[in-house]
Amino acid sequence: xxxTTHPKEETPALVRPGVLRTSIxxxxxxxxxxxxxxGVNLGDAARDADLFAEIKQMLLRYKVLFLRDQDITRAxxxxxxxxxxxxxxxPVLGSDPDHPGLVRIYKxxxxxxxxxxxxxHCDGTWRECPPMGAVLRCVETPDVGGDTIWINxxxxxxxxxEHIKTQIAPLRARHSIExxxxxxxxxxxxxxxxxxxxxxxxxxxxxxxxxxxxxxFVNSFTTHFVNYHTPQNVRFGQDHAPGAANLLxxxxxxAAVPEYQxxxxxxxxxVAIWDNRSTQHYAVQDYWPAVRKMERAGIxxxxxx
Numbered sequence: 001x002x003x004t005t006h007p008k009e010e011t012p013a014l015v016r017p018g019v020l021r022t023s024i025x026x027x028x029x030x031x032x033x034x035x036x037x038x039g040v041n042l043g044d045a046a047r048d049a050d051l052f053a054e055i056k057q058m059l060l061r062y063k064v065l066f067l068r069d070q071d072i073t074r075a076x077x078x079x080x081x082x083x084x085x086x087x088x089x090x091p092v093l094g095s096d097p098d099h100p101g102l103v104r105i106y107k108x109x110x111x112x113x114x115x116x117x118x119x120x121h122c123d124g125t126w127r128e129c130p131p132m133g134a135v136l137r138c139v140e141t142p143d144v145g146g147d148t149i150w151i152n153x154x155x156x157x158x159x160x161x162e163h164i165k166t167q168i169a170p171l172r173a174r175h176s177i178e179x180x181x182x183x184x185x186x187x188x189x190x191x192x193x194x195x196x197x198x199x200x201x202x203x204x205x206x207x208x209x210x211x212x213x214x215x216x217f218v219n220s221f222t223t224h225f226v227n228y229h230t231p232q233n234v235r236f237g238q239d240h241a242p243g244a245a246n247l248l249x250x251x252x253x254x255a256a257v258p259e260y261q262x263x264x265x266x267x268x269x270x271v272a273i274w275d276n277r278s279t280q281h282y283a284v285q286d287y288w289p290a291v292r293k294m295e296r297a298g299i300x301x302x303x304x305x
Contacts, residue, residue, distance in 0.1 A: 034262030145287030
């Protein structure tokens with residue numbers, strides 16, 4: 001039965017008492033992350049500021065929201081996502097020509113298997129200002145397979161050992177598109193991509209600009225720490241290499257902990273809305289050569305602090 005109970009007490013109570021419409025059913029999917037909404041249409045929310053505000057507050061609380069049976073137009077999809085802020089283009093995939101900011105992620109029978117998505121990642125951290133979030137709608141999906149997993153990286157940080165929190169508090173790290181999307185490109189094309197999107201530097205622990213939560217902010221786009229080599233951290237060369245690399249690997253691996261995750265099974269016209277600042281995700285690619293077609297509107301973000 002749908003319920004309106006909320007995750008454990010550590011989660012910030014961001015939804016004001018009495019503000020939610022009784023027509024919106026909220027069903028938490030795990031104790032840590034994710035809720036399914038029913039009784040709401042995103043086309044309506046694109047036109048209704050109050051309804052959108054309620055959904056946004058729930059997004060801040062649950063970090064990823066799921067909806068079924070959203071038979072909305074591309075224009076409504078873009079209009080809803082745009083309420084969060086301006087939309088971004090993707091440097092590799094581009095946008096739908098009639099709906100700027102809407103990226104078609106189509107894996108059809110003519111596509112060869114690709115594996116750049118099936119890594120735990122936070123979208124666009126190779127940007128100086130990573131995306132705030134995204135709205136992803138399923139256009140077509142296999143009967144079985146093609147699920148997506150989201151991870152609560154605020155919970156991942158909260159449950160780190162205290163001595164690790166102390167060690168990583170001052171650290172900053174590089175994030176690279178060249179080492180990820182660019183890796184399959186010819187050298188000259190890869191260098192042009194990096195020239196357009198130079199490596200970005202972000203804190204290893206980010207503070208969420210709206211909730212104040214601290215978030216473990218490293219993922220598969222992260223290449224190395226930039227300020228690890230100090231007298232406090234490095235006595236001998238082994239402390240720096242592989243010491244720093246081992247620490248980064250350990251931090252990145254926290255996203256693989258099942259207790260921080262929710263897994264969503266897609267159907268046509270299902271939608272996921274996620275806060276990219278506090279989550280990572282993983283697109284399970286277990287379905288090729290079956291067809292999977294998704295459309296995503298990514299929302300511009302701000303600098304991580």
